[in-house]
Amino acid sequence: MNALFKKTASVHMAPENILTHGTVQARKQSDQTEQNVLLNVAEEVPVALVYNGISHVVLMATPQHLIELAYGFSLSESIIERASQIYEVDIESHVDGMTVHIELATACFAKLKQRRRQMNGRTGCGLCGIESLNQIKLVLPMAHHSISMTAEQLAQGFIRLTDQQPINQLTGGCHAAALWQPDDDVLHVFEDVGRHNALDKLIGWRLLNNNPQGALLLTSRLSYELIQKAAYAQLPLIAAISAPTGMAVRLAQQAGIQLAVFVREGRVTWI
Numbered sequence: 001m002n003a004l005f006k007k008t009a010s011v012h013m014a015p016e017n018i019l020t021h022g023t024v025q026a027r028k029q030s031d032q033t034e035q036n037v038l039l040n041v042a043e044e045v046p047v048a049l050v051y052n053g054i055s056h057v058v059l060m061a062t063p064q065h066l067i068e069l070a071y072g073f074s075l076s077e078s079i080i081e082r083a084s085q086i087y088e089v090d091i092e093s094h095v096d097g098m099t100v101h102i103e104l105a106t107a108c109f110a111k112l113k114q115r116r117r118q119m120n121g122r123t124g125c126g127l128c129g130i131e132s133l134n135q136i137k138l139v140l141p142m143a144h145h146s147i148s149m150t151a152e153q154l155a156q157g158f159i160r161l162t163d164q165q166p167i168n169q170l171t172g173g174c175h176a177a178a179l180w181q182p183d184d185d186v187l188h189v190f191e192d193v194g195r196h197n198a199l200d201k202l203i204g205w206r207l208l209n210n211n212p213q214g215a216l217l218l219t220s221r222l223s224y225e226l227i228q229k230a231a232y233a234q235l236p237l238i239a240a241i242s243a244p245t246g247m248a249v250r251l252a253q254q255a256g257i258q259l260a261v262f263v264r265e266g267r268v269t270w271i
Helices: 003-008 066-076 106-118 151-163 166-171 195-207 224-232 246-255
Strands: 021-030 033-042 045-051 054-061 086-093 098-104 175-181 186-192 215-218 237-240 258-264 267-270
Touching (some): 045 066, 195 224
Parallel strands (some): 215 237
Antiparallel strands (some): 175 215
């Protein structure tokens, strides 16, 4: 744990309450056989992000790496631009879920309150807060760096990724986001039931560790929200095992982000 992490985050929670997975009774059928089994399932709990005492959003998330989630969500949603704009993070565990208290710089909080007024009464996806279709103009920051990586290097990264998803190996129910640095043979992996949350956890970890560069590996399809988050985090190369949407491709091209999709069994499709 680095000095910045210690300085900006204090944690108050009972470790025994933090369960990433559990078991349920189930009945398994196969052809003519049937047996009772214990099924491993990934946990998801309500996680409320509270900025300067005001609740902003409730996420359904795997209850681990919540400090990283707080930092990553704050950056990828343009609430902050750098880690120093968050002064403290406190985590409370409740019977019904978790509350993440985030002490935010005054200027950032003022902008957040203005955004909340614009979004008052609206719910839904990342395009909420608009009043007409002609307001949909997603302008993302351009990538400041570029990364060159071979298909073989990406394939090796996904092989490593499969081996470093302990919750998914048990449950089959988690996505992962990872930063792959093949030259150093280093892979940093974050899991969550939500693909957006997994990416935010990785983004938060990077923010707290001087934003190391590498390829972003994702175990999901590529939708526009993931491109948007990666652009704000300055991740110039995204590799995914599945397909992109058309909007995701257009936004990636706008932001100067290289996409590698359908990375499976030694195959890569570059966009």
